[in-house]
Amino acid sequence: MSELEQSNLSFAAIEGHEKPVTILKRALANKTLAHAYLFSGDAGIGKKMTALALAAAVNCQNAGPEGGCGACPSCRKIATGGHPDLHMLAPDGEEIKIDQVRQVQADLSLKPFEGAKKVLIVDGVDCMNTASSNAFLKTLEEPPGDALLLLITALPQSLLPTIRSRCQEIRFQPLPRRTLAQALMRKRGLSEEDAWFLAALAQGSMGRGLEMDVEQEKAERGRVLEFWSGLAHQGPGETLALAESYAKDRDRFDRLLAIGVECLRDAMVYRATGEARLLVNARAEEQYRQWGERVPFSGMVADLELFVSSRGLLDRRVSAQLVAENLFFKLGRG
Numbered sequence: 001m002s003e004l005e006q007s008n009l010s011f012a013a014i015e016g017h018e019k020p021v022t023i024l025k026r027a028l029a030n031k032t033l034a035h036a037y038l039f040s041g042d043a044g045i046g047k048k049m050t051a052l053a054l055a056a057a058v059n060c061q062n063a064g065p066e067g068g069c070g071a072c073p074s075c076r077k078i079a080t081g082g083h084p085d086l087h088m089l090a091p092d093g094e095e096i097k098i099d100q101v102r103q104v105q106a107d108l109s110l111k112p113f114e115g116a117k118k119v120l121i122v123d124g125v126d127c128m129n130t131a132s133s134n135a136f137l138k139t140l141e142e143p144p145g146d147a148l149l150l151l152i153t154a155l156p157q158s159l160l161p162t163i164r165s166r167c168q169e170i171r172f173q174p175l176p177r178r179t180l181a182q183a184l185m186r187k188r189g190l191s192e193e194d195a196w197f198l199a200a201l202a203q204g205s206m207g208r209g210l211e212m213d214v215e216q217e218k219a220e221r222g223r224v225l226e227f228w229s230g231l232a233h234q235g236p237g238e239t240l241a242l243a244e245s246y247a248k249d250r251d252r253f254d255r256l257l258a259i260g261v262e263c264l265r266d267a268m269v270y271r272a273t274g275e276a277r278l279l280v281n282a283r284a285e286e287q288y289r290q291w292g293e294r295v296p297f298s299g300m301v302a303d304l305e306l307f308v309s310s311r312g313l314l315d316r317r318v319s320a321q322l323v324a325e326n327l328f329f330k331l332g333r334g
């Protein structure tokens with residue numbers, strides 16, 4: 001196992017999330033760990049990794065201030081998913097079914113095989129249906145042995161209040177752009193510009209930042225900017241044809257609008273601050289600068305309102321053809 005892999009499950013390897021990690025480390029040090037935690041926050045921001053780090057810390061044979069050592073047999077088994085005292089529960093398809101809950105209850109009722117503590121990680125506890133939730137409530141009320149229950153959700157408000165109230169909730173905030181960008185430079189070997197760009201698109205989610213295709217995102221923005229700036233040079237027939245083509249594919253049209261809103265936001269920020277660092281897409285700085293020279297700020301605000309209202313109309317199932325024609329002609333005129 002490489003040094004990097006060894007350190008993967010220590011608290012030190014978690015990007016950001018200082019507050020949740022501090023709460024957990026303090027509870028470990030003071031031996032005041034709750035029996036059930038609810039880790040809530042957006043998808044892909046590091047809740048599961050923190051849960052695994054805590055599972056490693058409570059079972060590690062040489063645990064230190066940063067939790068698991070990463071090298072002992074227990075840490076290795078947790079890292080590879082083969083620890084007999086670590087149980088994972090996740091949706092089977094859309095739901096966590098009652099049979100899955102019963103199986104895990106049977107597993108938890110056994111004594112720990114080798115670890116100090118049995119740990120159950122429920123990834124997506126909001127996916128429990130009513131029957132599963134009610135069955136699981138028993139486990140939350142009377143956890144077998146001294147099992148540690150770690151529930152993960154991006155939708156805490158959709159949980160039964162009886163479930164939520166029996167856990168200590170720890171909220172995970174989206175990662176700051178700087179934290180995410182630095183991690184992406186390190187983990188993906190991205191340039192600073194690409195890392196800042198993806199960090200903005202990922203909106204605080206490490207998972208999204210790691211998955212997104214930077215070249216594809218860049219190319220798409222290039223195409224969209226070209227499209228919007230080209231509208232002014234189209235004749236009415238060409239504009240109608242474009243509207244028709246986008247109206248046929250609502251997802252593609254919505255994407256065009258979403259990126260349009262992002263570009264306008266960038267152009268307005270640039271106009272107001274002149275700082276490329278604050279842009280989602282700093283590569284377009286020069287275009288935004290030129291745009292700002294041509295269009296008054298009030299014109300940008302009006303365009304933004306047009307985009308936002310177009311998206312609203314699409315949501316209300318107004319004819320995409322009408323929405324596209326209206327938008328394209330108005331923008332083309334400017």
Ligand SMILES: [Zn+2]
Pocket residue numbers: 059060061062063068069070071072073074075076
């Ligand atoms: Zn260890």
